Amino acid sequence: MTTTPAAGEVTYLEAISQALDEEMARDERVFLMGEDIGAYGGAFRITEGLLEKYGEWRVLDTPLAESGFVGAAIGAAMMGMRPVVEMQFADFISCAFDQITEVAAKNHYRWGAAVPLVIRAPFGGGIHGGPFHSECPEGWFFHSPGLKLVAPSTPYDAKGLLKAAIRDPNPVLYFEHKFLYRRAKGTLPEEDYVVPIGKADVKLVGRDISVITYGAMVHLALEAAQVLANDGIALEVIDLRTLIPLDTDTIFESVGKTSKAIILHEDNKTGGVGAEIAALLAEQCFDQLDGPIMRIAAPDTPVPFSTPLEEFFLPKTGDIVAAARKLKEY
Amino acid sequence: MDVAVDVTEIKRADLLQMYYYLRLTRGLEDRITALYRQGRIVGGCYTSHGMEAIAVGYASALERDDVIAPFHRDMGAFLIRGITPGEVLAQYLGKRTGPTKGKDGNVHMGDIKRGIIGFVSHLADNLPVATGVALAFKIRGEHRVVFAGTGDGGTSRGDFHEAMNFAAVRMLPVVLFCTNNQYAYSTPLRLQMAIPDVVDRAKAYGMPGEIVDGNDVAAVYLAATRAVARARAGLGPAFLEFKTMRMHGHSEHDPAKYVPRELLEEWKKRDPILKAEHLLTQLGYGDITLFQEITERANKEVEAGVEFAEQSPLPEGPEVLEGVFADSADDH
Ligand SMILES: Cc1ncc(C[n+]2csc(CCOP(=O)(O)OP(=O)(O)O)c2C)c(N)n1
Numbered sequence: 001m002t003t004t005p006a007a008g009e010v011t012y013l014e015a016i017s018q019a020l021d022e023e024m025a026r027d028e029r030v031f032l033m034g035e036d037i038g039a040y041g042g043a044f045r046i047t048e049g050l051l052e053k054y055g056e057w058r059v060l061d062t063p064l065a066e067s068g069f070v071g072a073a074i075g076a077a078m079m080g081m082r083p084v085v086e087m088q089f090a091d092f093i094s095c096a097f098d099q100i101t102e103v104a105a106k107n108h109y110r111w112g113a114a115v116p117l118v119i120r121a122p123f124g125g126g127i128h129g130g131p132f133h134s135e136c137p138e139g140w141f142f143h144s145p146g147l148k149l150v151a152p153s154t155p156y157d158a159k160g161l162l163k164a165a166i167r168d169p170n171p172v173l174y175f176e177h178k179f180l181y182r183r184a185k186g187t188l189p190e191e192d193y194v195v196p197i198g199k200a201d202v203k204l205v206g207r208d209i210s211v212i213t214y215g216a217m218v219h220l221a222l223e224a225a226q227v228l229a230n231d232g233i234a235l236e237v238i239d240l241r242t243l244i245p246l247d248t249d250t251i252f253e254s255v256g257k258t259s260k261a262i263i264l265h266e267d268n269k270t271g272g273v274g275a276e277i278a279a280l281l282a283e284q285c286f287d288q289l290d291g292p293i294m295r296i297a298a299p300d301t302p303v304p305f306s307t308p309l310e311e312f313f314l315p316k317t318g319d320i321v322a323a324a325r326k327l328k329e330y
Numbered sequence: 331m332d333v334a335v336d337v338t339e340i341k342r343a344d345l346l347q348m349y350y351y352l353r354l355t356r357g358l359e360d361r362i363t364a365l366y367r368q369g370r371i372v373g374g375c376y377t378s379h380g381m382e383a384i385a386v387g388y389a390s391a392l393e394r395d396d397v398i399a400p401f402h403r404d405m406g407a408f409l410i411r412g413i414t415p416g417e418v419l420a421q422y423l424g425k426r427t428g429p430t431k432g433k434d435g436n437v438h439m440g441d442i443k444r445g446i447i448g449f450v451s452h453l454a455d456n457l458p459v460a461t462g463v464a465l466a467f468k469i470r471g472e473h474r475v476v477f478a479g480t481g482d483g484g485t486s487r488g489d490f491h492e493a494m495n496f497a498a499v500r501m502l503p504v505v506l507f508c509t510n511n512q513y514a515y516s517t518p519l520r521l522q523m524a525i526p527d528v529v530d531r532a533k534a535y536g537m538p539g540e541i542v543d544g545n546d547v548a549a550v551y552l553a554a555t556r557a558v559a560r561a562r563a564g565l566g567p568a569f570l571e572f573k574t575m576r577m578h579g580h581s582e583h584d585p586a587k588y589v590p591r592e593l594l595e596e597w598k599k600r601d602p603i604l605k606a607e608h609l610l611t612q613l614g615y616g617d618i619t620l621f622q623e624i625t626e627r628a629n630k631e632v633e634a635g636v637e638f639a640e641q642s643p644l645p646e647g648p649e650v651l652e653g654v655f656a657d658s659a660d661d662h
Contacts, residue, residue, distance in 0.1 A: 039588055040516035063522045064453060064483035064514050088515075095452055095487065128373040128424075130435045132451030304650050306424030306432030307372060312647025 005185040012184040015155035016120070016176060017046050019162035020084065022192065024054055027082060030166060031058040033069050034086030034120075043088045044122060044181060066095035070119065074104050074171075077117040082166055090123035090175065091135040104171040105146030114169045118162070123151075124216055124266055125314055126179040130305035136215075136267035136298075138175055142243055142276065148197055149243040151175040153218035155186040157241055160195030168197060177216045184219070200247035202254065206234035209324050210254040212277055213264040214240040217315060221264055224320035233328050243273055251277065252285055259290035260327050264315060269297035291330030294323045337548045342615045346624070348390050348547050349606050349616070353628035355382040355406040356603060358415045361632050362422055366582045372424040373435040378403035380545070380577030383602035384509050386410065387550025388477055388570075391558055399447035399460040399478035401509060402437050403576070411444045415635030416642075425642040432645035433653070453484035457493035457506060464502035464567075475561045477554070479507035479570075483514025485528055491535075494569070498535040501566035505557040506537075508569075509544060511576040516588040532569035544572030545602045548609055575600075 005011055010018070024030045031054075032047060038061040041048030051059040062069040066087065073083035087093050093100070096119075104115045125134035141147050148170050152158040158176065165172035203218060204225055211221040218239045225235040236254050240247065255261050261281055263274035278293045296315050304310055337345075359377040366375040378385065385406035389398065400407045408418065413429060421428030421439050429439040430448075440448025447463065450456050460478030467474045484490060485508050497504050508528045512519050519526070532539035538560075542553040550572060557568040575597035579586035610616040 035514075036516045038516075043515070061517050061521050063486035064517070065486040065488065067488055068486070089451075092452060095489075128435070130373060130438060131433070132438070133374075299651055301650055301654050302433070304433045305373060305430070305435040305438075306645050308644050308647050309424075309432050309650045312650045 008187050009185045010155050010188055011182050012152075012155045012158050012176070013044065013046060013181040015159040015188060016162055017048070018188070019159045019166070020047065021050060021053070023163055023166045024050065024058060027166075029080060030082040030084060031060065032084050032086065033060045033062050033073055035062055035064055035088050037061060037086050042086060044178070047086070066092055067099050070096035070099040071103065073117050074099060074107070074115055077115045078107070078113050082116055084118045084120060084166060087119060087121045089129070089133050090121035090137050091132050093119070093121050093137055094140075097140065100141065100147065100171070100173070101144045105144045107146070108170070109146055115171045116169045117171045118165045118174055119171070120162075120174045120176060122178045123175045124177040124179050125303050125310060126216065128305060128307065128310060129178075129303070131302040134303040136265070138173070138243055139267050139272045141173055142273050146171070147244060148172040149175065150197060150241060151177070151215045151243060152195075152241060153177070153180065153215055153239050154184055156188060157195050157201070157239075159188060160193055161197065161241065163192075164194040164197050167194065172197070175215065179216045195241065198242050198245040198247055200250040201239045201241055202236065202250065203239045204235060204237040206236035206258070208234045208236075208258055209260040209262060209327055210236045210238060210251075210258045211262045211264055211320065212238045212240065212251055214243065214273075215266060217264045217266055220315060220317050221320060223317045224324065227317065227321050228324050231325065233324055235324060246277070248280060248284070251280070255281060255285050256288050259288050260330070261289070262294045262296060262320065262323050262327065264296045264320060266298055266315060268300045269295060270300050272297055291327045294327060296320060296323055336552070337609060337613065340548055340551060342613070344390065345548065345606075345610060345613075345615055348386050348551065349610060349621070350624050350628060351386045351390070351406050351410055352382050352547060352603050352606055353625045354409055354415065354631060355386060357625070357629045357632040358409070358418060358635070359405055361636060362419070363578070363582055365422070371422050375422070375436060375582040376402050376580070377578050377582065378405050380597060380601060381509060381511060381574045382406050383547035383550055383606070384544045384572045384574060387547045388507065388554040391551050391554035392475065392477060395445065396475045396477065396558070397445040397447065397463050399456040399463070399476065400437075400449060401479045401481060401484070402449060403481070403509060403511075405437065408437070408439070408446065411441070411446050413439070413441065413444065413446070415632050416638030419635045419639035420642045423639050423642075424644060425639055426645040426649075427639070427642040431649065447478070454480045454487040454489040454493070457490055458496065460504055460506070461493050461497045461502050464497065464504035465500065467503055468500070473562050474503065475558050476504040477507070477558070478504060479509060481514060482508055482510040482512070482519055482522055482528055483517065484508070485531060486522055491531075494532065494535040494537060497567040498537045501564070503561040503564070504567045505554065505561055506567060506569050507572060509572050509574060511574045513576060513589060515580045527571060529569060529571040537567055537569050539569040539571065541571045541573060544574030545597075545600045545605055547602060547606050
């Protein structure tokens, strides 16, 4: 991935800004809350200019109190508003864990009141953020029924999924990958579009091995596919895009074809999203499998800070290449 | 500010020592800023420029076996507790010789042996922890005190309030503080809370509170000494609000355009180092020659630290896997 967009291209970060702007223009119930999102434009400058455009009651700088402002967003959502909350870093979502898992997630199931809330959570490593600014917290929420979880990997999906999330009547956690902000680029349609929640995308069609992944790791899988093409191994790369609800149809169909699966994510290995997918494959696709289900993930440690440590921690293209070669042998 | 300060209570040697630590903090952080601008610092970089008197003042008021749970602009406290400039720089450069061996960066460090609770990014997370440290002292009948704080922004979190309440209910030997530097990242105090003084938050928990000039190291030292003495005597927790101004951006990448320039100009005149020099001169404890001498000594230490950090090795990748769990050797 190079860093300057070509003519007509936008970055992943710009795609998110566009989605916010367009949804605010389209629906006056949409409003934003978060730390430093107003005059400052947010820690990553995603909301830059929106305060001037929409005023201080639609772009609210909050006190430093995640549980408090997520709870407030839940209340406003129940009253028919469409709050979009920004976590400065996904890591701080833990401070609002209780409101998200106990209130937002269970609300509709318990007494039928919808919570049309979006929480944008900039997640992931590769930026030397250390243990508190690089986390992948999706696993914590993957286990809490009532939440939808999305994690786009391209500008197109970032915009389309955010729009879908804002229009969805449920609490949606939108995991945007910090590493992709200025690195992932693409052209976007002129017209309004959404990427439906719950639909995976086959990023690369291949006959040999299915790589099931999401977020920044999608790009790693595509890189590995290029390397492996020289060995005559054709990877099929599935970008999940949505973690809950999980598009099992696409996953099963692909594995049914290739008979081999590698699950790849940046989150820690144990109890991560990949563990669930591996279990589903073992349960549903046992007859079709021609080799062990492989998982590539970060080791079970916090995200380290120092460069050599972080490089060791994060999955690498080489890990996928090695796993694919091994799997090919079966 | 609202409490008269009798500086003659402080010994000359102590004041000069504090001046040295002000200079060491400034020298070290200026060096870190310079390294950051050269692109040699790994990750973010938060400094206490203009706020050095707070950490230097309170850490000087503590005994060796007291414990601190510092805030992210408390470099002076780390230094006074014995973390060397070399170790700090190693931490910033991601080297193995830093207190976290490269696992974490910048001020995110701690050292249980030196009585420093490791900083957690999630602001105010450490305040309930600090009350627990104090609880241990209380249960064991030890006359040790905990000093723990956060910024004005951090005091909005539930964990701050839960810690204040628990400390007050159980009369724990903990001094909680807030460095009110008027902004939380870009958020001005008026969007953080509907009261002008953070100290009012202490009243709700039945805790005595005091507003202190955070740019005056002597005032900080004396207020901390009083609060610590109270807590040590079993009279319970106290809250200190240090009024100050953050003279740099939230981190060194932030030009802080949201702060009016006039406000900075005004606070520049109250620079803690100038203030300390003025006080020392007034008391007849020092003059320009002595100040220069001390500054040079501090800067030399910083340069030695840079050399140490630069020569230190980076950790090796597989070290990532070490230390997730404690073993019996870590038991204390
Ligand atoms: C719980 C939590 N939410 C968000 C952040 C991101 N963040 C880091 S510093 C900061 C502002 C802190 O303001 P304050 O407590 O006043 O201290 P200051 O940095 O101004 O000295 C924010 C929002 C954080 N560290 N922790």
